[in-house]
Amino acid sequence: MARDRIVTTDPEDISLVLDLWYLRISSLARLRLTNQASAEMNNLFSVLYSLQPDFAREYLLDRLLPFELEVLHARGKYWAGDHMGYLDALWALVSKCRRKAKDALRRKGRRVAADAGGAEKEMWVERGSRVVLIIASQLIEMKDFIAATKVLAPLLSASPRPAPELQSAVARIYLQAGHLSIAAQHIAEVESHPAASQTMKDMNAAMLATAEGDWAKAAEILQGVLAREPENFAAVNNLAVVLLSQGLIKEGIDVLEKALSTSPSTVVVAEPFLFNLSTLYELRSATAAHNKRNLLIEVAKWSGDGLKTACLKMPSN
Template sequence: MTNSWRALAQMARDRIVATDPEDLPLVLSLWYLRLSSLARLRLTNQTLGEMNNLFSVIGSIQNPLAREYLFDKYMPFELEVMRARSIYWAGDQVPATERNMGYLDALYALVHKCKRRAREVSKRREGRKTEEVMSVNDEKEMWVERGARVCLIIASQLVEMKDYAAATKLLLPLLKSSSQPSPELRSAIAKIYLQSGQVSIASQHFAIVEADPDANENLKDMNASLLAAAEGDWAKVAEALQHILARDPENFAAVNNLSVALLSQGRLKEGIEVLEAALQVSPSSVVVAEPFLFNLSTLYELRSATAADKKRNLLIEVAKWSGDGLKTACLKMPSN
């Protein structure tokens, strides 16, 4: 809550040293905590170095069955996802095309693992008691959900690579595999169509979510605002976002988008007021959102010649609440 990632990384290291080495679940969970904290601090080289050392030790286990058992029974799935992401973090050390393909290959391997584990769990249901079958079903659902989440990560990377067709092709089968597809998943697919310029197809998916009585009202209004933005109807965008904020005043994604909608209508002063009000209501939440700070700094620059003073005051406020790991370049201030 205080974004004290440096202290958390230190605590995890101390706990790893003090923990019984035979308590593998705890040791590996602490490693995930440390590595994720280092990643939040943007200490990429240190994160990669420690992760490579960890998996080198695990890979040195001579017995392949013992090594496979460790990965299947004790390895936190989140740590495996982070290991896949480390390929993407390699940055300039690897050519962009090779890095992206390696990252996608690692993620697809995790998807295949999730599918395999879900099949293995299904086979264990035969001849079991009702209570045991329910437990097995829960475990299968967990692996299915993990696979779906990794697919969303893959789709996000494909969108970053501007391969929108591949992203939608990957996610559409997830809609068909469930009798009641998640409104969030359908909305995510619609947003990809929106980014690729296929507004009519996106609107069809948004309409299905809008007609779903179980879908969250905030999700429906956010979808409506995105569709209206694609159509250039900024007044409608602002109206939909204000509906969200009437229900949830601390929905900072809606606050951020509302400021953009107001700017697009030439209502610069109101856009600044919306962001500043959110900063006053919940500074500890807002100051860690770099797009929020970037937009506020940009509006200051557009508003007046005193932007430097405004941004300096914003920097002081950010320093009080941001904790560790914030990329201060989002404040758009000169390094000197």
């Protein structure tokens, strides 16, 4: 649909054309067709960067280019395996958000209609915060937990009572880094936050119980979450890990296979889910290779070209 609209749209309606390009490339990314998404995005930005005269190019990139498309452009470096380049591109976007927020604040001081400038400032502050969360996520993937917490610390201090989603994210980073006491403090604050959902509170409590080695408590909490939300696949995956830690391998396989049969298009693109199921197959029986081949066939139906197939733990030959 986006492609057809791009072809038929008036080329002078640049804002609409760029919005349609974002729709197309983000759709390709959601389908995990990352090679095609990267190729089309690189071609698009090559055209944008070559526009003349210079002031027209600068105006388009600064005023008309959708911010979401810029985030996708940075994501292309991740798809290409350039993780440091990805972080550099994200930091450049954070710098842009800060500059835009300051510009909006200055304009607010000169305007009679001050609300417009305030709303624009808040928009850029929120965008910058979201990019910082992406940076923290990338740092976690790179196992640099200390850097991730340092990146998120300014977001926590920016508000007298941070959003529960942000506080939960910080708590889980500390859990992964092994700082249980600090994580417990953040989890307690989320527990008392009026905007925090019960599922968020339960997931935090289960992760803390897991980090403390209280597998029975973690399993009980996660089973309660799944009783309310059967399609909460993060809880499914965590429950399988908890069951494995209790030596209940068959039960863990059953939990993951049930999720796989319920919503294959969702779970086969989640690499931790596939890794855990492959691991359980290896621990359960001598038919692990056969089971993983069947899993590979299922993955091939849905995964596109963005999946890291090493999560299936298949032999290279």
